[in-house]
Amino acid sequence: MSSPRTIIALGLEGSANKLGVGIVKHTYPSGITASELAPQYEELANIRDTYNPPAGHGFQPRDVAAHHRALILPLLDKALAQAKLQPQDIDCICFTKGPGMGAPLQSVALVARTLSQLWNKPLVGTNHCVGHIEMGRAITGAQNPVVLYVSGGNTQVIAYSQQTYRIFGETLDIAIGNCLDRFARVLKLPNDPSPGYNIEQYAKKGSKYIPLPYTVKGMDVSFSGILSFIEQLAKTQKDKYSAEDLCYSLQETMFAMLVEITERAMAHINSSEVLVVGGVGCNVRLQEMMGEMAKERGGNVFATDMRYCIDNGIMIAQAGALAFARGETTKMQDTWITQRFRTDQVHVAWRD
Amino acid sequence: RLADIAKNSLSVDREINGDKSSRQITTDGSNLVVTFSAETARILRVSVNGFMDSLILVTRTIEAFS
Numbered sequence: 270m271s272s273p274r275t276i277i278a279l280g281l282e283g284s285a286n287k288l289g290v291g292i293v294k295h296t297y298p299s300g301i302t303a304s305e306l307a308p309q310y311e312e313l314a315n316i317r318d319t320y321n322p323p324a325g326h327g328f329q330p331r332d333v334a335a336h337h338r339a340l341i342l343p344l345l346d347k348a349l350a351q352a353k354l355q356p357q358d359i360d361c362i363c364f365t366k367g368p369g370m371g372a373p374l375q376s377v378a379l380v381a382r383t384l385s386q387l388w389n390k391p392l393v394g395t396n397h398c399v400g401h402i403e404m405g406r407a408i409t410g411a412q413n414p415v416v417l418y419v420s421g422g423n424t425q426v427i428a429y430s431q432q433t434y435r436i437f438g439e440t441l442d443i444a445i446g447n448c449l450d451r452f453a454r455v456l457k458l459p460n461d462p463s464p465g466y467n468i469e470q471y472a473k474k475g476s477k478y479i480p481l482p483y484t485v486k487g488m489d490v491s492f493s494g495i496l497s498f499i500e501q502l503a504k505t506q507k508d509k510y511s512a513e514d515l516c517y518s519l520q521e522t523m524f525a526m527l528v529e530i531t532e533r534a535m536a537h538i539n540s541s542e543v544l545v546v547g548g549v550g551c552n553v554r555l556q557e558m559m560g561e562m563a564k565e566r567g568g569n570v571f572a573t574d575m576r577y578c579i580d581n582g583i584m585i586a587q588a589g590a591l592a593f594a595r596g597e598t599t600k601m602q603d604t605w606i607t608q609r610f611r612t613d614q615v616h617v618a619w620r621d
Numbered sequence: 622r623l624a625d626i627a628k629n630s631l632s633v634d635r636e637i638n639g640d641k642s643s644r645q646i647t648t649d650g651s652n653l654v655v656t657f658s659a660e661t662a663r664i665l666r667v668s669v670n671g672f673m674d675s676l677i678l679v680t681r682t683i684e685a686f687s
Contacts (some may be wrong), residue, residue: 338678342685356686375634379675382630383682605633 273298276594277313279348279359279384280586283337283377284369284397285422286320286328290341290348291583292359295590308594310407313352315576315583316344321460327450328460334372341380348582356388361598363589366394367610369422374606382604393589394599397580398423398612401546402434403591404584409571411544415534417527417559418612420547420580421446421465424490424527425612426534432617437534438488445523446549448492452519455500456512463579468516469552475517479510483522488533490526495519524555528562541568550578591619623687624648627679631672642668 274297282289292315295308320336322328349355364381365374385392402416416427416434424440446465453464458471482498484491499519502510531543543563545556550572560570577584595618628646636642642659655672659665 335674338674341678342681346685371637375675376678378633379630379678380682382633383626383679384686386626386629387683387686601629602633605635 272300274300274594276308276360276590277354277358278393278586278590278593279362280395280400280582280584280589281341281362281364281377281381282397282400282580282582282585283341283373284365284367285373285580286333286336287317287580288320288337288340288344288377289315289317289580289582289585290344291315291581291586292348292352292354293583293586293590295594297594301594310587312583313354314348315581316348316351317579317581318344319462321462324459325454325457326460327454330370330372333370334376337373337376341377345380356384359388359390361391361393361589361593362388363393363395363585363593365397365400365585365606366599366604367397367607369397369608371606371608374608378604378606382601385601391593391598392601392604393593393597394604395585395589395592396610396612396615397585398425399434399615399617400584400588402427402544403588404577404581405544405546405571405573407587408573408577409544411542411571413540414542414544414571415531415538415540416544416546417531417550418547419445419527419545419549419555421450423547424492426488426530427612428534428538428540429617429620432620434612434615434617436611436613437537438490438530441486441489441491442493443496445492445527446547448496448523449519449549451496452499452503455503456515463548465549465552468520469554471513471516472520472554475511475513475515477514477517478521479514479518481518481522483526485526485529488530490530492523495523520552520554524552524558527555528558531559532562532566535566535568541566542571543568544571546573546578548579551575595619623683624651624653626683627653627676630679631675636668637671638664638668644668644672
């Protein structure tokens with residue numbers, strides 16, 4: 270039996286308009302063995318700041334990067350203070366390598382690289398999607414669920430197999446969150462706290478279902494057609510359809526599509542558990558609809574609250590620390606960031 | 622040493638307009654020496670401005686934590 274081991278990981282996240290700094294502590298009471306043995310995890314800090322442009326606008330990479338550059342050092346200070354740690358207590362510096370927006374990712378990576386040299390600590394370049402998955406697993410304790418990862422930038426149905434998070438189905442064009450965000454702009458809903466949240470509130474007040482295109486293609490989905498269609502309705506038939514009914518119909522249609530492709534994956538791998546991660550995973554109506562489907566299959570839906578489903582730093586620390594425990598670090602010349610980074614490119618060394 | 626740290630952090634990412642502009646980063650003692658070249662003045666200005674934002678971030682990080 271090996272001796273107990275503790276890893277304290279710093280996580281830096283900034284792939285979209287959320288800047289997150291998190292610190293996690295992993296304890297392996299019997300040491301790190303070759304087989305899958307999940308550590309006890311303890312959250313030491315998880316701080317986030319969101320950049321929101323004015324209503325009717327989307328966020329541009331340049332402005333997001335400027336936001337991240339301005340706030341990352343104060344957030345870092347705050348996180349260390351909250352965790353009551355000094356730089357020398359950190360074992361590894363995890364940062365989002367990708368996927369995401371270029372300039373914002375780069376500004377966070379620059380800080381990570383600089384800290385790594387100043388503090389003489391290794392870097393762990395982490396995949397954003399894997400961060401969401403590992404945080405979801407840690408918080409909910411779901412054993413081997415089908416994962417529905419839905420956010421402004423990503424829409425994927427994922428299942429674990431042989432040290433890879435395999436993508437079973439995904440969007441063929443835009444992410445569901447992107448569709449929601451862009452529709453919110455047409456309606457001029459506020460972007461604070463997030464456009465999707467405001468659509469959800471409007472949808473709760475809607476009741477009339479307006480038929481919209483339903484675009485599931487085998488294991489995959491497509492959202493750009495629905496977006497064009499509903500934008501057209503909102504712009505040309507303002508008097509006929511209320512914003513509340515439009516939001517309601519959009520959610521019902523798109524969420525039903527997600528339920529369908531998730532169920533297909535569940536049937537494929539004979540699983541009854543669903544884990545929903547990513548910013549759109551906060552949506553209560555989506556959780557409800559997914560829950561109904563899972564119940565019919567004798568299973569459960571797992572979801573996390575907004576501290577963890579919305580982009581955050583501790584999920585990067587979580588995934589990074591798991592990789593670090595298996596000896597994975599990123600050499601300085603390999604710490605380049607990338608806008609495209611497939612979930613299935615990661616070698617999941619910490620699972621069987 | 623701090624100049625080397627800055628150089629290492631800033632050298633990793635490739636220039637955005639890789640085919641139309643380039644930069645070289647070296648150190649000279651405690652000085653960071655950056656040489657830019659670009660096809661047009663506009664591209665040069667954009668490169669330098671972008672780099673300055675990154676450089677300022679790196680120097681502020683060094684100031685905060687060294």
